[in-house]
Amino acid sequence: MRHSRTRSEHPVAAPRTRRHALSGAAALLGAAALVVTAAPAGAAPAAPGTTAVGEGTATPALVDGIREQAPVARTAADAARAHLAAREDRYRIADPVRDLKPAGTLTSGGRQTVRLQQTHHGVPVLGGQYLVRMERAGGQRIVTGTSGRYFTGLRTGTTAEIDDALAVERAVDAVRQDLTARSFTAGPDGEDEGTPLAGTSHGLVVVPRGTGVLTRHITVRGTDPAHGEPVLREVYIDARAGYPVLQYSGVRTFRAPGTAAARTRAARARADEPAPGTTGTGVRLDGTTVSLGITRDDARDAYVLRDRTRIQSSPDRVLATWDARGRWASDLSGAWPEDLREFASPTERFGAEATDSGAVDAHWAAGQVYDYYRAKFGRDSLDGHGMTVNSLVGATDYGQPYVNAFWDGRKMVYGSGDAEYRPLSAALDVVGHEMTHGVIEHSAGLVYAGQSGAMNEALADYFGNAIESDARHLSMDDPDSALLGETLCRTKDPRACAIRDLNDGRTTAGSFLGVGFGTDNGGVHLNSTIFAGALWDIREALGPDLADKIVYKALTEYLTPLDGFTQGRAAVVAAARQLKTGGQNLAAVQRAFTAHGIVPNWEKALGIDSDVLLSRVNTYDTHLGAGGGWWVAANSNESGSEPYSVWAGRTDGKGQLKLMSPNDGRYHVNPATDGRTVVWQAHGPAGVDILARPLAGGPVRTLWHGRSAGTALGVDGDVVAFAYSNHGGRAGVAHLSLKDPTHVETIGGGTYHRATFPSVHHGKIVYQDRRRVRAVYESTTRLIDVATGEETVIQQAAPQTSLGPTALTGDHVYWLLDAVGQNGTTTLRRAGLDGSGVTDLSPETGPDARNVSEVTASADAVTMVARTPAAETGNATLSKLWQFTPDRKGDGLRRSRVSCNRGEQLSAAAADGTRVVWLDATTGVSDVVTRARPSGTCA
Numbered sequence: 001m002r003h004s005r006t007r008s009e010h011p012v013a014a015p016r017t018r019r020h021a022l023s024g025a026a027a028l029l030g031a032a033a034l035v036v037t038a039a040p041a042g043a044a045p046a047a048p049g050t051t052a053v054g055e056g057t058a059t060p061a062l063v064d065g066i067r068e069q070a071p072v073a074r075t076a077a078d079a080a081r082a083h084l085a086a087r088e089d090r091y092r093i094a095d096p097v098r099d100l101k102p103a104g105t106l107t108s109g110g111r112q113t114v115r116l117q118q119t120h121h122g123v124p125v126l127g128g129q130y131l132v133r134m135e136r137a138g139g140q141r142i143v144t145g146t147s148g149r150y151f152t153g154l155r156t157g158t159t160a161e162i163d164d165a166l167a168v169e170r171a172v173d174a175v176r177q178d179l180t181a182r183s184f185t186a187g188p189d190g191e192d193e194g195t196p197l198a199g200t201s202h203g204l205v206v207v208p209r210g211t212g213v214l215t216r217h218i219t220v221r222g223t224d225p226a227h228g229e230p231v232l233r234e235v236y237i238d239a240r241a242g243y244p245v246l247q248y249s250g251v252r253t254f255r256a257p258g259t260a261a262a263r264t265r266a267a268r269a270r271a272d273e274p275a276p277g278t279t280g281t282g283v284r285l286d287g288t289t290v291s292l293g294i295t296r297d298d299a300r301d302a303y304v305l306r307d308r309t310r311i312q313s314s315p316d317r318v319l320a321t322w323d324a325r326g327r328w329a330s331d332l333s334g335a336w337p338e339d340l341r342e343f344a345s346p347t348e349r350f351g352a353e354a355t356d357s358g359a360v361d362a363h364w365a366a367g368q369v370y371d372y373y374r375a376k377f378g379r380d381s382l383d384g385h386g387m388t389v390n391s392l393v394g395a396t397d398y399g400q401p402y403v404n405a406f407w408d409g410r411k412m413v414y415g416s417g418d419a420e421y422r423p424l425s426a427a428l429d430v431v432g433h434e435m436t437h438g439v440i441e442h443s444a445g446l447v448y449a450g451q452s453g454a455m456n457e458a459l460a461d462y463f464g465n466a467i468e469s470d471a472r473h474l475s476m477d478d479p480d481s482a483l484l485g486e487t488l489c490r491t492k493d494p495r496a497c498a499i500r501d502l503n504d505g506r507t508t509a510g511s512f513l514g515v516g517f518g519t520d521n522g523g524v525h526l527n528s529t530i531f532a533g534a535l536w537d538i539r540e541a542l543g544p545d546l547a548d549k550i551v552y553k554a555l556t557e558y559l560t561p562l563d564g565f566t567q568g569r570a571a572v573v574a575a576a577r578q579l580k581t582g583g584q585n586l587a588a589v590q591r592a593f594t595a596h597g598i599v600p601n602w603e604k605a606l607g608i609d610s611d612v613l614l615s616r617v618n619t620y621d622t623h624l625g626a627g628g629g630w631w632v633a634a635n636s637n638e639s640g641s642e643p644y645s646v647w648a649g650r651t652d653g654k655g656q657l658k659l660m661s662p663n664d665g666r667y668h669v670n671p672a673t674d675g676r677t678v679v680w681q682a683h684g685p686a687g688v689d690i691l692a693r694p695l696a697g698g699p700v701r702t703l704w705h706g707r708s709a710g711t712a713l714g715v716d717g718d719v720v721a722f723a724y725s726n727h728g729g730r731a732g733v734a735h736l737s738l739k740d741p742t743h744v745e746t747i748g749g750g751t752y753h754r755a756t757f758p759s760v761h762h763g764k765i766v767y768q769d770r771r772r773v774r775a776v777y778e779s780t781t782r783l784i785d786v787a788t789g790e791e792t793v794i795q796q797a798a799p800q801t802s803l804g805p806t807a808l809t810g811d812h813v814y815w816l817l818d819a820v821g822q823n824g825t826t827t828l829r830r831a832g833l834d835g836s837g838v839t840d841l842s843p844e845t846g847p848d849a850r851n852v853s854e855v856t857a858s859a860d861a862v863t864m865v866a867r868t869p870a871a872e873t874g875n876a877t878l879s880k881l882w883q884f885t886p887d888r889k890g891d892g893l894r895r896s897r898v899s900c901n902r903g904e905q906l907s908a909a910a911a912d913g914t915r916v917v918w919l920d921a922t923t924g925v926s927d928v929v930t931r932a933r934p935s936g937t938c939a
Contacts, residue, residue: 056153056210060090061147062146062558063090064574066145069140069142070083072140076107077102077105077114079134080132081100091146096116100118100130100150102116103117110135110137111133114133118151121157123206124205125205125212126236127149128151131146131560132146147574153210156212160239162685167199167216167242168218171237175233175235176197180729183224183802196222196223196224197223199218199220200221202216203217204239210639213640214239217235217236218235218236218237219232221334230331235247240685241643243643243669249521250408250448252457252460254404254433254485255485255499256520256872256873277293277294277295278296279292279293280294281349282351282354283360284361284426285358285360285361286426290360290364292360293319293363294350297342302346303346303348304341304343304344305342306319306342307367310367310370311370311380311388317381317386318388318389319388320388321363321392321393323340323342323357323359324392325396326394328397329396334409343363357393358417358425359425361426366391366412366431368428369428372432372466376548377556382438384442394423396416401415401418401419403417405425409441412431414430421488422489426487428468429464430488432460432467432468436464439463439555440456440460444560445560446459446559450521450522450524451522452564454522454524454527454530455563456524461529461532463551466539466548469481476543480494483495483501503533507596508598508605509605512606513878513902514904515921520873534593535572535592538588538589541585541592542585546585550581553575558570558571558575566598572593573589573590606902608920609901610901610930612928613651613917613927614927617928619669621669623671624907624909624919625713628673628675629650629652629675630650630695631650631911631917631930632647632660632673634647634667634669634670642663643663643668644668646661648678658695660700661691667684669683672713676694678715681722686705687708688705688706689705690704691703692720692738703720703736704736707724708724710722710723710724710731712805714758716760718738719736720738720760721758722735724749726750730749730751732747732750732755734746735760754770754771756768756803757805760808761808764783766782766808767806768781768804779797780795780796781813792833793835794815795829795838804816805853807857811832811833811859812832813831813833814830814855815829815855820844825849825850826844826853828866841862841895842864849869850866851866852865853867856909857910860913860914864908865879865881867880879905880898880905882896882897883895883914885914896934897936898916898918898931901922902922903922907919913932915930915933
């Protein structure tokens, strides 16, 4: 049996004890389209007046090149819906007034683009948006095109069986379980002093998989219970079964990171009548003196970085720069400290303090970005309606240097920098990038996960770089024009300093990294330059002015929240056509995407070196199992709309798959098998059941019922062992006999005694134990002989050591541990069943140290899922399978890569011999795959 840490997120700031935790075996939903499990969309229409077919829907994804008079209506939204209703034969939207709610109208000159939000029986549909583009001519509205996603196949009911309170509880439990598992902890020690996590319900939302999944959308905020890192998760809980079907981080950062709402006005000390804006000066970190929009604050008897000169729609709406020096990034994400104040100066000239902190740069750059969007596109601030722009400068990583920046949905936060990197606000492209995230949020709303999230990053990179290139008067053939963050370094040259290069030449076929949502939110940074590179090629070919207009039009008038790379291509090409781009220029736009491999069905060209046992696993947050020549996995239907069922198959790929679980509306997940019996969890509104069924057939038996269960579950012969948790996340381990499941033995689960990560083999159970002994907490790895009750302490861990997943064979105990804080690596350790012969197979320190997150073992081999630490994440640093087997001499172990697949490898389960079954994300979706022997060394 094996166990692994569950999925992880990349924090805004690193935790106090950083492990760079891996995405575990959970984020199984394909990174390609986030929630819509369908084939990639086709390209844009070849000529005006044609229609592009939508995915899994009768409504066209794009109607282009038409000129049809819209029905007379009071508002643009009413006219748009009336047009859709009058053309039901084309759009297949039965009742646009009932099912499409106005979500905003963009007006530019005589053009109007209406964005409509789909509802299903009154419930919002995640990512369901349809756009209607119109022109005003002769007092009439003329429809010129439509596009977007309207899901005609939704049939789900809209009556929830769980209430908000239970949904919040399940969402918080899911996030807490993830956080504690990935950090090798059993939750906070001692008495429960109140959870550091809290959930807020946003009501019912339909997730558009197949016929639809009714969910409750919960935002979980707070702090990691183990290490205090910031948490901001969007969680969607099935509204009937109470199971999390989707989860991702909601913070948008500039680089892949290794609860009060923010205010839109300044501090309370501000006078009732706003003081008039004036102009001051300051020196940027590059030594140039710049003008700054400032305000005299009489309450502070000082001038503050509060620009009233730009936003004219309201005197209270400003561009303000705030002093966040020394504050933790985790305290600023999604929150607004009460004592935060704007940077101030006794005179109109802001001095060295404002310069060195990056405040002058942040304030000046915010004005430049505002002016760019206003001058080029007529856009008034990030939301298009004059919202206040707040910039917080000087954030730290728990008091240490912080080299990152983020947009949290309401404000920008810029890190302090370090000995090499200046404060992040010192780069205009970084400021432009973060502010563009705000523009995206208030236009296309691209969901920040998977391909839509990578496009979110790509568009932020494009406009951030465009703004800086224009401000610095860089030629498009200047090799530095494509670099982001290149001006941040104090000593390095621009190319060595840059965070990203939009001319890096990455393509889908050669560079796309398939990862789960637990790694970089599904690759939002890892894959962004594939799309951004195509956009930058367009700017180089067409020139800044036309290219910027095309990309902005695509963003604001064509893209919708769940679009992927292929839909992004279609949007940009359609926007180019709408702007009368033709001939060589239009060919250059299409050629740019083709050169980066963004073509219809590009995902199908990604190859693997493993055998596929089950393709397109449409599940989330569930693990694999293997034993006795069989593998087991949870899966949904092809569209991902049904609750999950457990399937079994032979590890050699022969024979037919077997359905083991009932289709009863519950989520059947985390299966395990010994080749004779399959056990699994069934999650429903009343809690969790442990179920069992023989592989040979027979009735499904309920072995245990409880409030919550961990992901660790195993069976061997008559013994079943599993993890569970009581209220507040108090973790415990339980075991029972298949012959008499009414007698359950439990370990831990209390305030001062926790137990985690059980594995079972031949009547023995290994687990991790943490208990208070004489006012001191001790952590030990323990082995129980179920028949005799004899317990052996395999090893007591050193203080401050965190103990992780385990595996067990007839000869050895294997376990993971983290003994050295903040080094980003962990240990894979082995010992005999009596605790003798302790050996570190993968040490935590040294040149070959890795961040090991999972371990699984057979009698012949032990396999670990591990990540190679590196400053920047790439294919070589993603989670991969490594296997230890006896060397040819028989006196040592040889370590080999199990597979050379590009992309993330998760949820390893040892089968017989050296065969391993795992979930592979190389192609952008998750497949159950296997290899009978290691590949060896990978290039």
